[in-house]
Amino acid sequence: MNEFVVNLENKEFNISIDKTNKVIVNGKERNVELSKLSDFSYLLKVDEKVYHITSEKKDSKNYSFFIDGFSYDVSVRTLLEEKAYELLKNKSNNNHNAVVKSPMPGLVLKIKKKVGDKVEMGDSLLLLEAMKMENDIRATSSGVVKEIFVSENSAVEKNEILMIIS
């Protein structure tokens, strides 16, 4: 019997699994049967229900699923991995830095905040021109602008660090 912790969309599931086509999800038992149709396509039966799922594995802990028009980014950890993760999370909470990265290559048009500004989650931080469109880069967490690494009219690569909010 192996136990896992699954996180998706701010929800947590505790799931244990053995090899007899049974899983226990948050205490409830489910009969399951899985068929691999291709590297990207699975047929999963849960009790009497059938689901045809498109899957992309990101790494050993993260999967991206697509079910009936709904997409899910799922992270799954063994109990051991979960403990390590919690430890890490607590650490970073004490010294909480949100890194704002460029989601695509482009040109910085305008920087809307300066070091020391308070930002709320959702605030516009800067304008990035890419694919002939102006893209509004918004804060995904609240805090204070700690550092800015780019200047207006500078070109940035994908995943280049733009700002740090702490």
Next chain:
Amino acid sequence: MNEFVVNLENKEFNISIDKTNKVIVNGKERNVELSKLSDFSYLLKVDEKVYHITSEKKDSKNYSFFIDGFSYDVSVRTLLEEKAYELLKNKSNNNHNAVVKSPMPGLVLKIKKKVGDKVEMGDSLLLLEAMKMENDIRATSSGVVKEIFVSENSAVEKNEILMIIS
């Protein structure tokens, strides 16, 4: 420069190829460029024309292609292989036996010829019931029925030899 003999639908092509994206087909030079899209899908450019081709490899000499709704069974031999093939063909011509095999598993309903009967290409040889349908097995060459290996109401496997016509 490698030379090949290609047969499809009773037509023969002599094709030589080097590594510089050029082939010579029956004396005519063609510029070619091939992209493999997947194991079953190729994009072939011949001069300015583009062809999207579905492909199944049967063995090292035989391919099955599907182009714009047209299907082709193609056999391709190097000059050496072609010589061996010709030799073999001549041999079998001297002792020409056409083997009639069952195209599918089924039940022999009726045998329409007996040993010694003359048959023309296209003549009905026997009726085979399979998939709830009566299937007419016809001669693919002309000759005389030399031997019959099945009897009426007997079950046959796919590719089981039914008759020999010589």
Next chain:
Amino acid sequence: MFKKILIANRGEIAVRIAKACKEMGITSAAIFSDTDKDSLHVRVADEAYYIGSSAATESYLVGEKINEIAKNIGANAIHPGYGFLSENSNFIKMVEDAGITFIGPSSQTVKLMGNKTSARTLMKKNRVPIVPGTTEPITSVEDAKETALKIGLPIMLKAAAGGGGKGMRRVDKIEEIEEALERTKSESMKSFKNDAVYIEKFIENPKHIEVQILGDKYGNYIHLFERECSVQRRHQKVIEEAPSPSLDNELRKKITEAGVNAARACNYHNAGTIEFLYDKNGDFYFLEMNTRLQVEHPVTEFITGVDIVKEQIRIANGEKLSIEQNDIKIRGHSIECRIYAEDVDGNFAPSIGNIYHHRLPSGPGVRVDRGIDVLSEVSVYYDPMLSKLITWGKDRTEALERMLRALGEYQIAGVKTNIHSYQWILNHPRFLDLSFDINFLEDDFLPLLPGKWKEELPNKYDEVAAILAVMLKQKDSEIKPKKNIRSTSNQWESLSHE
């Protein structure tokens, strides 16, 4: 409305029905045999239940099991699709008795119309023209001979319990009647457990035209015009069209009215089809009624805009017809080509295997109803129809141009298909000038087997195929087998995904 519908079928029609359920917010429950464990109809349904081993006689034909599952899972209704148990009145009776709604006509109607002699009697009484012949089973060889001489040879011997081209035999000479009768009876007994056989005059080179009707449970009937289904091989339809290009509006009015009368005559409710033979003299005769959804229903849906499967469900649910006859107009033309896994040049033997590559055609005026997906298995156990390709155009020419375009886009690897043969049929003068009849393929195509039909087509891609074969063989000889190492800098490999 029903909460849950059990779909007592497999393949493309089970998929089609599950999609209608999805659109209507109804839970669909599939049943599956061993082979069909991961089949597309299971993938698209909301629920799936194991029914038995792969042989249809152990699974999709076992009414008791299906009825039992329906009861256990709380299904409110059963959709039978076509084939299997769809026209089995005993099964329908069993479902009715279990208090489950059968999505189709009542068991009495099916029983009545399933017996071809009683159907003929009823049609005659209601002035729907029937083919000359008997309306009672043949009782003796002498009877048969007498009738044959009276209506004139050639005649057809037909199983009263038959239909769909099964259990019938042509007789040209009076002295052949005895043996033919015996054989038809024995086949009929084998196939239908009933050896009643009747006689119809053989109609010379007719077309097959059928009328789609809808009737609710309150005696309201409409027709959705007709379909032309003359392109057949061994009584199996291969291409269907709507509307029939062979009819003018006057005849269209007559034949569709006859269809509605036929349905009314047997107290029909739900979707049904009345098949007619249409002869060279412009006369048409009732052939039989199909008391179920037809394979070729999509061509009617394309020209009328009516979703027939959804109408079936609404009618079964006790709703009145929401459409009036005057609302139904023909727009444009639609053609269907059935895509079979078969070896055309190998006696049409079913082609078995796994679908490794499956690219659907797309774009304007194209619909695909399919039973397969990538990595589906095509087995020996069931009908080898993979899918149906249906196109629509503002007229027959555009529908045809789109069909040829879509056939060119449709890519399947893993089994042989009949796709190439449509190049011959759809470009044939008899198909284009409407001089085809139900013997078209038998007369003009089958004699060109094996392979000669290809010689009548333009040599469009011969050289290309030859070049590709050489290039692939050359590539193969260049690439040395490596142990799981792939260089991403190798352009040849980099596009290939494993």
Next chain:
Amino acid sequence: MFKKILIANRGEIAVRIAKACKEMGITSAAIFSDTDKDSLHVRVADEAYYIGSSAATESYLVGEKINEIAKNIGANAIHPGYGFLSENSNFIKMVEDAGITFIGPSSQTVKLMGNKTSARTLMKKNRVPIVPGTTEPITSVEDAKETALKIGLPIMLKAAAGGGGKGMRRVDKIEEIEEALERTKSESMKSFKNDAVYIEKFIENPKHIEVQILGDKYGNYIHLFERECSVQRRHQKVIEEAPSPSLDNELRKKITEAGVNAARACNYHNAGTIEFLYDKNGDFYFLEMNTRLQVEHPVTEFITGVDIVKEQIRIANGEKLSIEQNDIKIRGHSIECRIYAEDVDGNFAPSIGNIYHHRLPSGPGVRVDRGIDVLSEVSVYYDPMLSKLITWGKDRTEALERMLRALGEYQIAGVKTNIHSYQWILNHPRFLDLSFDINFLEDDFLPLLPGKWKEELPNKYDEVAAILAVMLKQKDSEIKPKKNIRSTSNQWESLSHE
């Protein structure tokens, strides 16, 4: 008819045009950049020619190169698609001068309508209602302020050479005009090499409704009714419908007549679209004319049965319109969802990658126009629209039910898409009760980013996703890496094809 058409575009629209050529028996010639060497538009065309490196400015935007290729390969006509050079009057002039037919209006018409101020002047003269504002470019900040005060704030500053939502800026306060004018001018100069800017009154929360027209070279005009395109994000349409559910028949008559008048006013020939803003008072105003094929043309094709691309080709070939206004009737309802490769919750950043898995939806009432196929590459260089999913139903409800069903069937792996977000939009009360306007997504959806919009949807598959993740992780830990050896007896592996 033309023998050969060069398609001066890429992606789904180039594929769409090649299919029309195929159906008409015309040779299609594609052009491709480095990145597009094996793209779908190259695969479906009959011929393909290299045009330059991947940046559009080196390839699809270089009119001289395209014109040169067209001449060299003996193309009789050029179809520009949409975007790129489709509304570039200099390019069209060059093509005309080379004696090649441009499939679209004349360069003069495009020039006239491309300049938004001259278009407004012309419309005003021909009594097509325009948004209050200037019909001349602004000459000074003072002018601008004066006009703003006259017509009332807020106002829109718009680039005379702009269009399609580009080069425009809202001004709410009189003191913001100066800076806004400067910025709009500079952006306009950068984007269009022209800094003329005019003023329009800002229309509060309008809908975007546009009329599809066809005109031949002999002064005959028809309309194909209207489309509703109010669901937009940053002025980019996301969902389009036909007919507009917001109009009654009286208003429909008025707006389509205005569309035909607008086309006639500028001597338009070929297919064109007149965009209107429709405000809460039931007034509509000319916004701009798109002198080319629209992305959303399929919804019009679905409800009218007219193949707009083929009509474009016939008109360009000098044929008279074969359809009369009375022949065009609306049947049912059609909806289009644009499928983008983008990360909705990551600032809509384009998602780059290879398409590893691509399963198209199918069945009744579904059309896909796509620019990708399995193993296509989605690059940074071009618009991230992968395909368009279009459904038809007998009414808006059925079209919507089919859209939700088809979105559920559509499977893409390799890039992130916006498919999930349609679950939110299509089920939203404002979309369903027609109270949406062009600010719908800005007002109601964008504030729910990132991720919060998902919380408004039913938790349909959370648990399933969690279970699958666990099972896959478990399987992965069980399977030890093997060196290219696969056991066929292993059920887990046997279905997997590499």
